[in-house]
Amino acid sequence: MKKIILMLFALFFINAPLVADEYTVIRFGVDPNYAPFAYKDRTGTLTGFEVDIGNAVCAHLNIRCQWVESDFDGMVPSLNAGKIDAILASMTVTKARQKVIDFSSEVFSSPTAMVFRPGTELAKGTAVGYLQGSTQETYARQVLVKQGMKVVAYADQEQVYADLVAGRLQASLQDAQQAQSGFLRLPQGAGFVLGPLIESELMPSQSAIGIAKGNHVLKALLDNGLAALHVDGTYARLQEQYFPGVDMFSGQ
Structure with a gap:
């Protein structure tokens, strides 16, 4: 159809x-x-x-x-x-x-998903990065903050991944396919995984x-x-x- x-x-x-x-x-x-x-x-x-x-x-x-x-x-x-x-x-x-x-x-x-190292506990105090101005920012501020997570905005997605690799972030929040077909296929993406898809009306x-x-x-x-x-x-x-x-x- x-x-x-x-x-x-x-x-x-x-x-x-x-x-x-x-x-x-x-x-x-x-x-x-x-x-x-x-x-x-x-x-x-x-x-x-x-x-x-x-x-x-x-x-x-x-x-x-x-x-x-x-x-x-x-x-x-x-x-x-x-x-x-x-x-x-x-x-x-x-x-x-x-x-x-x-x-x-x-x-x-x-859809959207998080990227993190296996075994990462996504709980209170977890630092999560996202692209400034994106729908992920809306979700981070309205949902993740209420869960006690520390949310951090970045001017571009590459900066999010750089801080994720450096350990300044515990997770990144982005378009799932962007992560799967981009970052996770690169050498710096080794050791990271894509979390479950996130369903939210805040992120069409x-x-x-x-x-x-x-x-x-x-x-x-x-x-x-x-x-x-x-x-x-x-x-x-x-x-x-x-x-x-x-x-x-x-x-x-």
Whole structure:
């Protein structure tokens, strides 16, 4: 059923008339410290699942992508100030964010989990790090603090992992697939494990592209491009490249 609905959705957008003349370039805000979604390779080139998705969308629309690197918590202000056109940075769709920005159709869905060393007791006094401005911050402040844990905000996810490895943190709270396909596959991730998935209405799983409120032209363009990637197989290819055997798309 999901595939049928997706196909109908894709065909609708691909055949819908679009006003693309306003955009020759789309400036995407991106956090380059969130592998495998966005990161710098050994040559310093920006790459990753979402970067490849964005570039493929731009190629379909015959529009140039421009990537603007930023800390995650500065992206919404940059968007609303007109410094970027869209946010493609694993931004979860939440009711709070929908009050200040709009979103494209789904890019991917992934739940949240903690990373820690085996045997770690997640109890009162445990230091837990998270990405500042993320939905994990909301959960940490509203749930973990009440459990007596010490929560620490970081400007980027790599800093969270650095302090986790150094022992200044006992756990990190992040997107489960980001941890599984990024940190835990790296040498510094040896000796750490992914905890149980955390179900909470404070941390919805669906991520999409953030767009300025009321920008219907750009939303239509991006929805068209995303739908085309499912139809031509690009999404499936990139999903298998970065997350082998994992279904990252809910189709909701």
